[in-house]
Amino acid sequence: MRPTPEALLALLALCASGCGGEDADALVVVGLTTDLALGFDVDQIESTTKVDGVITRAERLSYRGGDLSLPAELLLDPAHDGAAVEVSFAAFRDGEASPLVTRTAATRAVGGRRLLLPVSLDEACSAIACPAGATCAAGACVEPFIAPSALDDHDPRWIASAPDACKTPSSGDPEVVIGQGESAFAPLDEGEVVPIEAGPQGGHHVWLALRVTGLRQMGSRLRVGGYFRELEFELRPFTAQVTLHRAAGDLCEIYGIRFQVDRGLMVDAVRGRALDVEIALEDPNGDLATAARRVVIAP
CATH class of the missing domain: 2.60.40.1940 (Immunoglobulin-like)
Incomplete structure (x- = not known):
């Protein structure tokens, strides 16, 4: 059975307080969102996580397989203060080999903070190819790195207002x-x-x-x-x-x-x-x- 996000957060917090030294509480939580409709526009998402250039996690989640639901949190392993953290995502339509949208985001872990790194898979990026070293966000090619000073501390309530394919600022009352x-x-x-x-x-x-x-x-x-x-x-x-x-x-x-x-x-x-x-x-x-x-x- 896969542990719940709440349980994972509690485990990370516990480990941060006493499993691995003074830098173990440098945490990064990825907040993954999309304005694409899962199960229709997108069926699978591949993710790759690197810490200091080393791949620490790679997985492929499937809507039809029952393990893909957005918005969601990706809880990264505790890192040392100043560690370079990078996540890359590729979203696929069902049965297609080439991704519809890709996105990369990076920051540095900070000792004593649990950072929220927001990453969106935007429909506006589906027809845009960015040059090497850039990534697409909101329809434009941008620098993947976001300074930790520009990031908020993690608060699980962010999901309530996260971008959504059906609940938009212009959609009005339910x-x-x-x-x-x-x-x-x-x-x-x-x-x-x-x-x-x-x-x-x-x-x-x-x-x-x-x-x-x-x-x-x-x-x-x-x-x-x-x-x-x-x-x-x-x-x-x-x-x-x-x-x-x-x-x-x-x-x-x-x-x-x-x-x-x-x-x-x-x-x-x-x-x-x-x-x-x-x-x-x-x-x-x-x-x-x-x-x-x-x-x-x-x-």
Whole structure:
């Protein structure tokens, strides 16, 4: 089992206080962010860490493999005061050998400080090739080195305001719109008749989709419930952790939400009945959006 970031931080702090001498508390935490949609724009990220020119860590994380989620922290091994620390990242689309975006960042560890080194993988850099010794950030080639005096001390609360593919400064208040669709978002009018189909493990379901603004792309918690008013019957809700797909502008979407409409009922009892669908979507920051839509199950 991989330890949690909180546990790793606690371990590093403990080690800093008594495992390796007076310089052991020179710590660097990389804060990795992106405005690319994981699972859609990017599927894998390779990372390489060097301390004083020596590779100390190299790994490849995969969204489909379940070990890639951003924003995230990369906790570097304790270093001595003045150690040169460099991290490099390459983001790949699924099935492609060449990276979509690369980024390098460097600083120096400082005894007695735990530095936060921010690194962003920016969509604006996807078409930019920088000369040797430079890296791309926010669409421009820049010097990778950031002086430690220009860095903040690490505070885990930075994640709450980190750049996000779906929650941008211009996205406004959280909002969710209920639609329909198995493989794409399609509008769903109030009172619209919707087809149902048999599921692979029994039961019958409708395909729902959502259009979302103002909520984080990854880690949002979805709750779907329903109520047949004529039958005075409430469907048992289900919850899931979801990843949103960025659409046009500040809009993000999720589709292919299978909602069973005959759980605890015979399917013939729900045909032709009005169903009140209720949606709640809450992101890791605690921001919440809700929506409701009445549909009619096809006869």
